[in-house]
Amino acid sequence: MGGGARPPRGPAAGARGARDELRSANAQIEFLLRRALAEAGRLPGDTGPLPRRGRPPRDGSGAAPPP
Template sequence: MARKQVPLRLDPAVYDAIANWATDEARSTNAQIEMMLREQLRKAGRLPKNIGDIPKPGRPKENP
């Protein structure tokens, strides 16, 4: 499935806080925003059932 591109305007301080959090968890800022949105959708009971889990942070392990 193709990813949807969405322009997003954020307060610079909010962006910096998210970017720092993303760095701490070895994610891109974009992945961190998606993780935050998915978590809030899940908590609100609005995340569709067919949506997969968010990949774990960091680089994927190489196959031996």
């Protein structure tokens, strides 16, 4: 049968995978829209940088983990 980790199974794993895919698609859309607006000179001046994506660090501080 072979060793190694098995991928998660069941409805919860499917829901997690769907959420991850949706977040990824939303981030890509946001990136493309911002770039198109910037190239057209229509990006509002008060628009901040793209937020960091992904899960926050486990310590809950919100700070990025050290490299």
